Amino acid sequence: MTLLGTGDLVRAAGERGHGVGAFNAVLLEQLEAVLAGAEQADAAVVVQVSENAVAYRGALRPLAAAATAAVAATRTPASLHLDHATRTELIHEAVNCGFASVMYDGSRLPWAENVGRTREITAWCHERGVWVEAELGEVGGKDGAHAPGVRTDPGEAARFVEETGVDALAVAVGSSHAMTERRAELDLALVARLREAVPVPLVLHGSSGVPDGTLAAAVTAGIRKVNLSTHLNAVFTGAVRDVLAQRPELVDPRRYLGPAREAMADEVARILGVLGATGSAAAL
Ligand code: G3H
Ligand code: ZN
Numbered sequence: 565m566t567l568l569g570t571g572d573l574v575r576a577a578g579e580r581g582h583g584v585g586a587f588n589a590v591l592l593e594q595l596e597a598v599l600a601g602a603e604q605a606d607a608a609v610v611v612q613v614s615e616n617a618v619a620y621r622g623a624l625r626p627l628a629a630a631a632t633a634a635v636a637a638t639r640t641p642a643s644l645h646l647d648h649a650t651r652t653e654l655i656h657e658a659v660n661c662g663f664a665s666v667m668y669d670g671s672r673l674p675w676a677e678n679v680g681r682t683r684e685i686t687a688w689c690h691e692r693g694v695w696v697e698a699e700l701g702e703v704g705g706k707d708g709a710h711a712p713g714v715r716t717d718p719g720e721a722a723r724f725v726e727e728t729g730v731d732a733l734a735v736a737v738g739s740s741h742a743m744t745e746r747r748a749e750l751d752l753a754l755v756a757r758l759r760e761a762v763p764v765p766l767v768l769h770g771s772s773g774v775p776d777g778t779l780a781a782a783v784t785a786g787i788r789k790v791n792l793s794t795h796l797n798a799v800f801t802g803a804v805r806d807v808l809a810q811r812p813e814l815v816d817p818r819r820y821l822g823p824a825r826e827a828m829a830d831e832v833a834r835i836l837g838v839l840g841a842t843g844s845a846a847a848l
Contacts, residue, residue: 568608569693577608578788581840582841583788584608584789585607586647589611594800598832599640603638605833608643611644613645613663618654631644632661645664647667649666650668652681659692667767668681668686678700682696687729697789715736716735716737718754722761734769735768737751737752739773743773746775748774756785759786765788767789768789771791772793790835799831804823
């Protein structure tokens with residue numbers, strides 16, 4: 565199947581009342597795991613490549629080409645999304661590489677600068693049919709720089725969307741990036757208030773720290789796109805660790821990356837079930 569638009573996936577999920585899983589990949593095996601997990605769940609999925617992943621690889625194009633080819637090789641409806649981009653040039657490159665959507669992350673900027681840059685990037689993307697997510701009220705956690713106590717104000721969020729024209733908004737409601745324990749508490753009442761106030765779909769970042777039941781409740785309260793990465797990395801790495809602990813003599817990477825890919829795919833499928841997305845692929 566060819567790449568779909570993230571907006572189409574999110575819209576279809578909104579009509580059916582479930583969440584869209586958006587999972588990050590750094591390695592080819594992780595791209596394959598995301599798509600295999602979605603296929604297992606018979607659900608659509610957003611494959612995310614972050615600015616940090618691009619920095620690790622040293623270039624966007626190889627990962628973008630691999631992701632596009634991997635999607636084309638499966639039956640899974642999927643879109644390709646650039647995650648947490650702060651550099652305009654990277655956004656331009658991603659769009660030229662065929663990304664269906666981008667997240668411009670100006671959340672660390674002062675209000676006026678965040679609004680100005682987000683508006684400019686959104687206009688540029690919209691001219692090219694690309695869906696834009698932005699962030700207001702930083703979702704804490706990355707590099708230990710921010711506490712999970714940050715909250716997005718519904719009035720400010722509505723104003724931000726109106727002034728920038730973005731298609732989706734990442735909100736701070738209690739989650740925190742890169743948690744390795746699933747014990748975050750979300751402000752579900754705030755999610756509901758944001759849902760009322762904001763005319764575009766809401767995105768939850770830092771979902772790895774959110775327990776299953778709370779993730780499902782967040783979708784019910786109004787979250788539509790669920791970004792999750794660290795938890796899947798933990799499952800992937802855990803599987804590698806287990807295999808190598810049992811068979812320290814192994815040298816062929818397929819022997820440990822293969823089981824890791826399988827474990828991650830199973831977890832992707834399970835999380836898609838938590839979001840209520842199982843069986844939703846047919847709607848696309
Ligand atoms: O944008 C990506 C997500 O916010 C991932 O956060 O690694 O804490 O799940 P996480
Ligand atoms: Zn994030």
